[in-house]
Amino acid sequence: MARSLVVDVHTHLYPPAYIELLKERKDIPYIRPFPPSNQLCLCNRPPQNSSAQGSANGSSKVPPGRILYRHYYEVDEKIAFMDHHQIDVSVISLGNPWLDFMPPDTAGDVAIKINDETNELCKLYPGRLFFFGALPLSAPESIILAEISRLKTVSQARGIVMGTGGFGEGLDDPKLIPVYKALAESSMPIFLHPNYGLPSSVWGSRGSDYGQVLPLSLGFPMETTIAMTRLFLSGVFDTVPDLQIIVAHSGGCLPFLAGRIEACIEHDKRLEADGKLTSDRKTLWDAVRNNIYLDGVIFDKTGLKTAIEVAGVDRVMFGTDHPFFAPLDEGKTFPAMTVNRDAAKEAFPEDDTESYDLVMGGNAVRVLHL
Ligand code: 5CU
Known part of the structure; x- marks a missing residue:
C-alpha cells in the first residue's frame, strides 16, 4: 500500500541573504566566531542566563547560540534531511527572530528579498518545498499590508511566520488588527513561534548550570501560551473570525491549561462588569477548534494526545524543528524527527492509520493547499 505523504510544518531555513545580514550585525541577533574557535555561531535570541552572557564575552567552554552548520542555511541539506527521514514535503520558515530587529525604513525591502530568495529555493524542488513568509513588522502598516498581498501571489508561500512580539506590545495589540484582517482575507495562516522566552530572573541564580534547558523547554512554551492567551x-x-494560527510546540501549555484559563474567565468580576461573560461568548475551546492549529513538536505521546484531544485530530500537524535539536553526536538521524513521529504513532491505536496520516501530513496538505 502506498505510504501517505509526510509533511513537516515546523522546519526552519535561514536563507543566504539573512545569513549575510546577521554577519554584519554587532548586536543580537548576529553571526560571528567566538575565539579561540573559528566556527561561526548563530546567536539568535537574548542570552537567558549568565553562562550564555559569559560565553558571549569569551569566558565559557560552550559557545553561545548554535554553531552555524550548513543545515541552517543550505537548501540541499534540508532536502538531504527530508530524504533521510522520509519527509515528502516541508513548509520552511525563517527561524527566529525573523525580521523583528530590522530598522523600519529597510524592513520592507529586506522582507521582499528574503521572501523571494526563499521562494526561489523552494522552486528548486518542485512539490517538496513551500514556505511561510516573513513580515516586516517594524515597517509602517502600509508596507506590511503590501507584503501580505504580494505574498499571496508568490508561488510557494503558504502563510506567514511571526513571533509573539507583534509591533513590540504583544499579539493583543489592537494596532495589529489590520494585519490580522489582511491575513484572514488572504486565507494565509500565521505560523506562530516563540523567541524571547521569559525574563532571565525566573531561572534563578543557578539557571546557567542547566545550559539552555530551562529557557528552551519552559521559556519558549510559556511565551507562546501567554501570547496566545x-x-x-x-x-x-x-473581531477577525477567519484568522487562522498554527501554534508552534503544540501550543505550548495552551491545551493543558485551557480548562483553567476558561475557569478564570468565568470567575472574573472585571470581565463580568465589562459585559464580556455573555452566554454566547466564544470560549477558548471554540477558538482552539476553529481558529487554532497546533504543530506536533512536543516529543511525547502524552502532550500530543492532549493537543489532539483539545484541538481535534484534524487540527494537529507534524513538525521537526529542524535544524534545531541536532543530535549532539552530529549523527545523521535527528531524534527530533523520529521521536515526534513515534509520538504520533503511539497517540493512536495501531489500526487507526487514518488519524496518524492526518497528523503526519493530511492536515497540512488540506489546510495549506500543498
Ligand atoms: O535551540 C534553539 O535555540 C532553538 C531556537 O532558537 N529556535 C527554534 O526554533 N528552536 C530551537
Whole structure:
C-alpha cells in the first residue's frame, strides 16, 4: 500500500541573504566566531542566563547560540534531511527572530528579498518545498499590508511566520488588527513561534548550570501560551473570525491549561462588569477548534494526545524543528524527527492509520493547499 505523504510544518531555513545580514550585525541577533574557535555561531535570541552572557564575552567552554552548520542555511541539506527521514514535503520558515530587529525604513525591502530568495529555493524542488513568509513588522502598516498581498501571489508561500512580539506590545495589540484582517482575507495562516522566552530572573541564580534547558523547554512554551492567551482574551477571534494560527510546540501549555484559563474567565468580576461573560461568548475551546492549529513538536505521546484531544485530530500537524535539536553526536538521524513521529504513532491505536496520516501530513496538505 502506498505510504501517505509526510509533511513537516515546523522546519526552519535561514536563507543566504539573512545569513549575510546577521554577519554584519554587532548586536543580537548576529553571526560571528567566538575565539579561540573559528566556527561561526548563530546567536539568535537574548542570552537567558549568565553562562550564555559569559560565553558571549569569551569566558565559557560552550559557545553561545548554535554553531552555524550548513543545515541552517543550505537548501540541499534540508532536502538531504527530508530524504533521510522520509519527509515528502516541508513548509520552511525563517527561524527566529525573523525580521523583528530590522530598522523600519529597510524592513520592507529586506522582507521582499528574503521572501523571494526563499521562494526561489523552494522552486528548486518542485512539490517538496513551500514556505511561510516573513513580515516586516517594524515597517509602517502600509508596507506590511503590501507584503501580505504580494505574498499571496508568490508561488510557494503558504502563510506567514511571526513571533509573539507583534509591533513590540504583544499579539493583543489592537494596532495589529489590520494585519490580522489582511491575513484572514488572504486565507494565509500565521505560523506562530516563540523567541524571547521569559525574563532571565525566573531561572534563578543557578539557571546557567542547566545550559539552555530551562529557557528552551519552559521559556519558549510559556511565551507562546501567554501570547496566545492574551490574544484570545483581547477578542481578536471575534473581531477577525477567519484568522487562522498554527501554534508552534503544540501550543505550548495552551491545551493543558485551557480548562483553567476558561475557569478564570468565568470567575472574573472585571470581565463580568465589562459585559464580556455573555452566554454566547466564544470560549477558548471554540477558538482552539476553529481558529487554532497546533504543530506536533512536543516529543511525547502524552502532550500530543492532549493537543489532539483539545484541538481535534484534524487540527494537529507534524513538525521537526529542524535544524534545531541536532543530535549532539552530529549523527545523521535527528531524534527530533523520529521521536515526534513515534509520538504520533503511539497517540493512536495501531489500526487507526487514518488519524496518524492526518497528523503526519493530511492536515497540512488540506489546510495549506500543498
Ligand atoms: O535551540 C534553539 O535555540 C532553538 C531556537 O532558537 N529556535 C527554534 O526554533 N528552536 C530551537
